[in-house]
Amino acid sequence: MARSEAFYDLAMMQVLGFRKNKFIVSNDPHIQYYNRQFGFVLRPSRTSTAHDSYSPGLHHFCLRAESVDDVRKAAEALRSLGIAATEAKMYPDYAPDYWATFFNDPDGIRLEITNYRQERRDRHDRWDSPA
16 A cells, blocks of 8 residues: 555656545545545455556556646656656547557556547537437
8 A cells, every 4th residue: 555655646746636535444544535526445455466457457557648748647656656657649540639648557557648639528528418
């Protein structure tokens, strides 16, 4: 938990501006990282098995930045803090305006920061309209 907390404090709070709180559930410590839109919680593992992104469950966690420039800045900031983030680059196989950086947490969970692409902006803005 301490190793993950140190990592997420850097990545989520220092680079991406999330906030954090801590609480106890069933005698287990929990750490929540959150922003205005959502949050996620870390808790102690009950096994020592390494994370396998191709087994059932979480494959990777994608975070959105406002712009391509913000993705670039996040990648640079992560690397400056010692986190092995890839160079921000365009992934045209995913979408014509898809920019991202990728990195792993200490337990091997894959993380991604991508730009707020036009398709997602349109989906957000037209949420209540018929498909």
